[in-house]
Amino acid sequence: MTTTQQELHPAVVKFLSNSPKKMLINGEFVASKSGKTFDTINPATGEVIAKVYEADKEDIDAAVKAARTAFEGEWKKVTPKDREKLLNRLADLIEKNAAEFAQLETLDNGKPINESTFADVPLSVDNFRYFAGWANKIHGETLPVSNGNYFAYTLREPVGVVGQIIPWNFPLLMAAWKIAAAVAMGNCVVLKPAEQTPLTALRLGELIIEAGFPKGVINICPGFGETAGAALSSHMDVDKVAFTGEYITGRKIIQASTGNLKRVSLELGGKSPNVVFTDGDLDAALSGCIGSVFFNQGQVCCAGTRLFVEKKIYDDFVGKLSDRVKGIKLGAGLDPSTQMGPLVSEEQLKRVTGYLDIGKKEGANPLAGGNRAKGEHLDKGYFVEPTVFANVNNKMRIAQEEIFGPVVSAIPFNDVNDAVFQGNETTYGLAAGVWTKDIKKAHSVAKALKAGTVWINCYNVFDPCAPFGGFKQSGFGREGGIHTLELYTQVKTVWVNLS
Ligand code: NAP
Numbered sequence: 444m445t446t447t448q449q450e451l452h453p454a455v456v457k458f459l460s461n462s463p464k465k466m467l468i469n470g471e472f473v474a475s476k477s478g479k480t481f482d483t484i485n486p487a488t489g490e491v492i493a494k495v496y497e498a499d500k501e502d503i504d505a506a507v508k509a510a511r512t513a514f515e516g517e518w519k520k521v522t523p524k525d526r527e528k529l530l531n532r533l534a535d536l537i538e539k540n541a542a543e544f545a546q547l548e549t550l551d552n553g554k555p556i557n558e559s560t561f562a563d564v565p566l567s568v569d570n571f572r573y574f575a576g577w578a579n580k581i582h583g584e585t586l587p588v589s590n591g592n593y594f595a596y597t598l599r600e601p602v603g604v605v606g607q608i609i610p611w612n613f614p615l616l617m618a619a620w621k622i623a624a625a626v627a628m629g630n631c632v633v634l635k636p637a638e639q640t641p642l643t644a645l646r647l648g649e650l651i652i653e654a655g656f657p658k659g660v661i662n663i664c665p666g667f668g669e670t671a672g673a674a675l676s677s678h679m680d681v682d683k684v685a686f687t688g689e690y691i692t693g694r695k696i697i698q699a700s701t702g703n704l705k706r707v708s709l710e711l712g713g714k715s716p717n718v719v720f721t722d723g724d725l726d727a728a729l730s731g732c733i734g735s736v737f738f739n740q741g742q743v744c745c746a747g748t749r750l751f752v753e754k755k756i757y758d759d760f761v762g763k764l765s766d767r768v769k770g771i772k773l774g775a776g777l778d779p780s781t782q783m784g785p786l787v788s789e790e791q792l793k794r795v796t797g798y799l800d801i802g803k804k805e806g807a808n809p810l811a812g813g814n815r816a817k818g819e820h821l822d823k824g825y826f827v828e829p830t831v832f833a834n835v836n837n838k839m840r841i842a843q844e845e846i847f848g849p850v851v852s853a854i855p856f857n858d859v860n861d862a863v864f865q866g867n868e869t870t871y872g873l874a875a876g877v878w879t880k881d882i883k884k885a886h887s888v889a890k891a892l893k894a895g896t897v898w899i900n901c902y903n904v905f906d907p908c909a910p911f912g913g914f915k916q917s918g919f920g921r922e923g924g925i926h927t928l929e930l931y932t933q934v935k936t937v938w939v940n941l942s
């Protein structure tokens with residue numbers, strides 16, 4: 444047993460003891476048909492945590508078949524009230540096992556235990572409860588048709604079998620965002636977690652059985668994007684695919700969906716502007732900037748990675764930011780004193796350090812960080828220094844491309860118009876931040892920025908009732924709130940002849 448395992452919750456040790464981990468298809472945990480497995484790695488140490496059966500096309504076929512059978516059979520008989528009960532029961536079970544989920548997430552993804560404990564797990568619970576509440580509240584309408592010989596009404600019906608493909612940055616939370624709304628609206632689901640972080644989704648699968656969901660309603664199949672993900676997004680019997688990940692993969696998902704014209708919703712990446720005006724509360728802005736960039740090692744789609752600071756205060760603000768950033772404590776996520784953990788994988792480490800080199804070559808000045816992190820406890824893991832690049836202009840690659848790591852590019856601006864112009868000068872449009880005490884300026888900038896979410900004098904605030912999603916190449920469709928229900932229902936109009 445390694446040192447890390449000795450620190451683990453007994454339930455986590457028990458969960459990891461039966462490896463390879465099986466996938467959930469038709470209410471049972473099964474091995475892959477090919478027998479193939481892959482390793483999931485602890486990014487703090489590079490060690491294998493567990494082996495996981497790898498879903499391929501045949502497994503996805505079986506899962507889709509199970510979902511279809513459930514959708515046309517047992518699941519149809521379950522009332523909205525009982526769907527609500529099932530989702531609430533699942534939320535209660537996650538809450539009951541919260542400490543275990545938090546550890547498992549930290550182990551698999553690397554994030555600090557405080558983040559998985561106080562963000563990932565409770566937000567997942569909230570999300571299941573929120574959408575549980577919608578199960579018996581969404582309804583059709585009666586229509587004021589002009590011809591009195593007819594009566595017409597609408598029904599809101601589920602879409603059917605939904606394929607859901609999620610990334611590794613918030614594994615449990617992304618699973619919760621995807622599954623809860625779909626199931627609340629009466630759909631059946633095949634979820635493909637990211638290959639880097641399959642564990643919490645598989646543990647969730649155990650609780651799905653315990654909660655009493657009929658078999659086949661929720662299937663969970665870890666595997667690789669090019670095989671399992673592609674099989675799901677191109678499957679002729681999948682009615683909708685909901686995807687979260689990179690914009691390049693988003694394009695592939697759309698292409699794969701054309702065979703049966705399945706519905707698609709995409710939550711993609713971002714390069715979000717965070718705009719600090721001289722008249723803002725600069726202490727609050729400083730803390731807000733740090734949270735916006737370094738939370739989850741910067742592996743956040745809406746991270747405020749383009750920091751626009753008004754010219755008059757640029758040097759002072761960016762200097763203070765760098766001083767604070769140099770003090771961020773790196774370490775294994777399981778250590779409660781850790782403020783920033785490792786990146787999720789070796790591949791991600793290469794990507795981020797590659798961008799650190801690109802930034803330096805472009806002439807940006809790393810005021811803090813700029814390299815892979817070194818140290819006795821860091822060398823085996825995928826740690827990178829939290830980095831502040833000054834002397835950046837908005838045309839540089841480090842200002843335009845999503846790095847998906849703890850790297851902020853600080854860019855000066857002259858006035859409101861310049862901030863809005865540069866802020867919008869990006870192919871993305873996921874989120875933005877504005878820091879000012881001038882209420883008029885705050886709202887006019889919020890209106891002018893092309894982004895799906897704008898935070899004023901705050902950043903990274905979430906609630907299940909708040910829609911989240913992209914403008915431009917950050918995708919389409921909104922997850923969160925009533926808008927999610929549009930993704931998972933379709934409207935039927937019924938005409939009745941009264942004459
Ligand atoms: P990714 O490479 O696009 O992967 C996302 C998921 O898609 C994974 O499950 C992946 O499987 C799968 N996939 C890969 N290729 C596929 C294909 N050809 N067909 C079907 N599925 C495929 O993204 P990532 O690097 O994991 O995650 C980071 C990205 O997600 C960033 O761009 C980030 O901004 C975005 N993100 C967006 C949001 C949002 O709500 N807008 C939230 C979180 C993250 P594998 O297991 O093989 O990788």
Ligand code: MG
Pocket residue numbers: 483484485486550551552639640
């Ligand atoms: Mg892992």
